[in-house]
Amino acid sequence: MRGPAIQVRGLEKSYKTLRVLRGVDFEVARGSIFALLGSNGAGKTTVVKILSTLLKADAGTASVNGFDITTQASDVRESFSLTGQFAAVDEILSGRENLVLVAELRCLEDPGAIADDLLERFSLTEAAARRVSTYSGGMRRRLDIAMSLVGTPPVIFLDEPTTGLDPEARIEVWHTVRQLAGQGTTVLLTTQHLDEAEQLADRIAILHEGRIIVDGTLAELKRLLPPAEVEYVEKQPTLEEVFLAVVGADGDIRTTATPARTSEER
Known part of the structure; x- marks a missing residue:
């Protein structure tokens, strides 16, 4: 169009x-x-x-x-699909079951394949069988957005x-x-x-x-x-850069990060 x-x-x-x-x-x-x-x-x-x-x-x-x-x-x-301010997911169901349910409500063919495709796209395949109540906030939001994409709006x-x-x-x-x-x-x-x-x-x-x-x-x-x-301004790292450097994008603590010295240590 x-x-x-x-x-x-x-x-x-x-x-x-x-x-x-x-x-x-x-x-x-x-x-x-x-x-x-x-x-x-x-x-x-x-x-x-x-x-x-x-x-x-x-x-x-x-x-x-x-x-x-x-x-x-x-x-x-x-x-269109609408994702509100708070994740509209069913916490009792697993991530995959949430997606299959939406696909079935929209009368789409092969709801299981649709769910598996979206789980892969949103990096949720490993957590597909887990109850949503065990998901982190970011995982719930990703699942919520994935549910909005059922039917490819x-x-x-x-x-x-x-x-x-x-x-x-x-x-x-x-x-x-x-x-x-x-x-x-x-x-x-x-x-x-x-x-x-x-x-x-x-x-x-x-x-x-x-x-x-x-x-x-x-x-x-x-x-x-x-x-x-x-x-000329000396660039200082942002708090976001410090956070990611210490925690890491995968959530693992970086042991190589050098701790700041106290005034006594100096």
């Missing part, structure tokens, strides 16, 4: 006297990652609920995968996908989101974390007081500020 995967024009939504959205406009290109950035209460989740037909807008128009959210709601629902909404996750789990989710876009899936990501939008997004829109106040690539947004002055 041609045209943007998501198109929003003049979206408005109020709850009695509270105006949450005041004319929101943006577009998301197919196969890209679009980050909707804003603080708590900015209206990010409201936008996602409207686009996913869970909520009706007071005014404005929007389309998902070329289908109008008002007049073609059923086609819209077949075009062209668009996926990720509403603050790293809420409550530790640093390692956040990085796991970031890697998963990059993989999705690399395979052609369009991702609309809502977040309040600046570094998350900076790491993942092809385009970033900042939602503030119900309006999009800026929309562009990271490079375009940086040009809104005065040109940087070149100065």
